[in-house]
Amino acid sequence: MPIQNELKLNVAFMDELHHEFEEILDEMKNCKDNPKFMQLFFKMIEHTKNHFKTEEELMTKYDFYDKQEHLNEHESLLSEMIYFYEKAQKIPLFGKSYINEYAYDKFRRHILNIDSQLAMFLKENQ
Template structure:
């Protein structure tokens, strides 16, 4: 997965964060066994901050689907925590399998929940 203009939502703050996520997820897919733990930890922390920021944005524009979007964020953070524990036990294989699914999840999340949030933010700024 590499960054593409198809991922641009037109909200600079979100776009910059999403580009960083894509770059980290891409690096994770290419990581050596030695690099994997540090990169996964970096992706996990980035995602935590990313979701915190989106939570603030959702509140700022009174996003109607805030509950659903927030619950999706909690689900993903739970997965990341689970796979961090797997990684700590040396289960690199299962973490690599999870990482392969991130591009598909990201594309769907971006096209649905994040696109709706971006539209709400644009309406709120107008």
């Protein structure tokens, strides 16, 4: 599933990471097998950790002016994912509800409100 135009930032590595995340999310939404769903959930968390680490290294390297807010957002999103993953280990429906009803909106808002600022900054400073 290609990333929607409104979510493209025209920074290649960011668009690629977002596309990969979207593919994992799409696969999770269509997954009917609970063990496979949990594997994908774990994969999504690991992908997100790597994604955030990449962004955070660039924010440090280029002295991004709004780094702390971006870091706070990363911490919040990742903590939430881990919370729902842990709950889903006991009650799979809990995790599926998070994925099906909230995760994409959080992903979209993060790109539009937070990552877009970093992308604009990187285009001007790289």
